[in-house]
Amino acid sequence: MSLFEIRKMSAHLPDPAPRTGGPGSPCSACNVRHLTLCAALDDREVADMSAIVSSVELGPGEPLFDEAEPAKHVFNVTAGAIKIYKLLPDGRRQMTGFLFPGDFLGLANDETYAYSAEAVTFSTLCRFPRKLLEPLLERYPRMERRLLGMASHELAVAQEQMLLLGRKTAREKVASFLLMLSRRAVQRGQKDNPISVPMSRNDIGDFLGLTTETVSRTFTQLKQGGAIALQSNGKVELSDRAALEVISEGA
Amino acid sequence: MSLFEIRKMSAHLPDPAPRTGGPGSPCSACNVRHLTLCAALDDREVADMSAIVSSVELGPGEPLFDEAEPAKHVFNVTAGAIKIYKLLPDGRRQMTGFLFPGDFLGLANDETYAYSAEAVTFSTLCRFPRKLLEPLLERYPRMERRLLGMASHELAVAQEQMLLLGRKTAREKVASFLLMLSRRAVQRGQKDNPISVPMSRNDIGDFLGLTTETVSRTFTQLKQGGAIALQSNGKVELSDRAALEVISEGA
DNA sequence: CGGGAAGTTGAAGAGCGTCAAAAGTAGTGG
DNA sequence: CCACTACTTTTGACGCTCTTCAACTTCCCG
Numbered sequence: 328m329s330l331f332e333i334r335k336m337s338a339h340l341p342d343p344a345p346r347t348g349g350p351g352s353p354c355s356a357c358n359v360r361h362l363t364l365c366a367a368l369d370d371r372e373v374a375d376m377s378a379i380v381s382s383v384e385l386g387p388g389e390p391l392f393d394e395a396e397p398a399k400h401v402f403n404v405t406a407g408a409i410k411i412y413k414l415l416p417d418g419r420r421q422m423t424g425f426l427f428p429g430d431f432l433g434l435a436n437d438e439t440y441a442y443s444a445e446a447v448t449f450s451t452l453c454r455f456p457r458k459l460l461e462p463l464l465e466r467y468p469r470m471e472r473r474l475l476g477m478a479s480h481e482l483a484v485a486q487e488q489m490l491l492l493g494r495k496t497a498r499e500k501v502a503s504f505l506l507m508l509s510r511r512a513v514q515r516g517q518k519d520n521p522i523s524v525p526m527s528r529n530d531i532g533d534f535l536g537l538t539t540e541t542v543s544r545t546f547t548q549l550k551q552g553g554a555i556a557l558q559s560n561g562k563v564e565l566s567d568r569a570a571l572e573v574i575s576e577g578a
Numbered sequence: 579m580s581l582f583e584i585r586k587m588s589a590h591l592p593d594p595a596p597r598t599g600g601p602g603s604p605c606s607a608c609n610v611r612h613l614t615l616c617a618a619l620d621d622r623e624v625a626d627m628s629a630i631v632s633s634v635e636l637g638p639g640e641p642l643f644d645e646a647e648p649a650k651h652v653f654n655v656t657a658g659a660i661k662i663y664k665l666l667p668d669g670r671r672q673m674t675g676f677l678f679p680g681d682f683l684g685l686a687n688d689e690t691y692a693y694s695a696e697a698v699t700f701s702t703l704c705r706f707p708r709k710l711l712e713p714l715l716e717r718y719p720r721m722e723r724r725l726l727g728m729a730s731h732e733l734a735v736a737q738e739q740m741l742l743l744g745r746k747t748a749r750e751k752v753a754s755f756l757l758m759l760s761r762r763a764v765q766r767g768q769k770d771n772p773i774s775v776p777m778s779r780n781d782i783g784d785f786l787g788l789t790t791e792t793v794s795r796t797f798t799q800l801k802q803g804g805a806i807a808l809q810s811n812g813k814v815e816l817s818d819r820a821a822l823e824v825i826s827e828g829a
Numbered sequence: 830c831g832g833g834a835a836g837t838t839g840a841a842g843a844g845c846g847t848c849a850a851a852a853g854t855a856g857t858g859g
Numbered sequence: 860c861c862a863c864t865a866c867t868t869t870t871g872a873c874g875c876t877c878t879t880c881a882a883c884t885t886c887c888c889g
Binding site: 434442485487488490494535576577 | 668670671716740828
Binding site: 496497537540541 | 878879
């Protein structure tokens, strides 16, 4: 039983390009290997993984799977950005996470996905059939142990997000969000300052429990306060990180 | 690395009374064993657990541990109710869960607890030193596997709670909360209808991202609508479960 | 360049929070 | 057994933050 949606530190190679799981060397060239599930494996063991893995590419907005659909695969993000979310019957949406290279997804406590997943930007992922991966987990306890660590980390992140959703103001939420993106960029080996914010205002709103308009107004407000500066192509400069830190914790 | 806060199905024996982890039979008499970590173990293996377990009793409001404190132990609730929460510097509080018999807690991705834990009612727990438990996990992969399943379940629950916190109205939140308590009571072998609500309005508010007053008003409103009835001693009757279901999903 | 989506800004309104006080409940001791 | 206190819950009045609805602007991508 059971695999997850996970996030963890990542590499800093600019270009991913994963190959399909053929006979050659799919995983051995993986540039985010050291941060994901496979970090627990040696080269011989990675070969076992190669045998069952295949590659998926998604354009912006393309769905990966839907909530309640049979959970046949688990995935590892190798490039791009993925959003995962849950919906209410009337269409209200809550993002439960944004996933970047090195992150793991495909939770299936029962036999169906607990959320929907969709590409934010052009993305590539590697895909494992659950039925084939589970025996490997049994064979390599280190891998299962790693999964447990990743799940543990995910739980802590989820609790932090609950604190944000339940108790922070719009201003605090947006500041926290920007700092989180910055920290995660560093984990992936990117610069911490002009950060890339590839998702739309609407997506951000659905992640923070706000509307598009409130997110936009709050960006404007932070900009006018000198805490951030909006660059072109969706980049944001954290002009005053200390101020953001203070705001995010309840100034 | 890594242990968790977990919840899972439970027994229905009315009286817990766990003994301290002495030489006798501490765990063999455990009445929530089949729903927790130890469900994966046979009698001989449980004996190994007995050797390292001890018992904790807490009165209402007594703390178990605080956020950021070194995570020396993991715990299993055997009786009562525990609340876990995170705080902002100015005192705002977000409950991240209510734990009942059979639930597991003691997350430690790094070496400190990610949240604080405190008794709601008089409670008993069994306590394992992490340093001693981890070798056991290594020895009994079934146990680690079970932990992974429990963590997976916890992640799904956390995501459902994010949807509630970010996108539901006060009315929907309270209806969802009551239904959740009812479902979990059934898992523990209790009746589904007059449910016990041992926590204060303030605690409920901090769980749902609302104030005490709003929770109270919403209870009154649901009562006047005929969906629930408030009994004495903190029991709530779900008079119209179907109506609550509809409300909880966005009527 | 032009058209459609995404983002920004404005004005008005609703839902929930805040402040305050009354009513209920529990525990304590005379 | 009742009185006294302290806390929790409920109810009321008001205000503020965020949402809603709408128009305008900017950014892309063909």
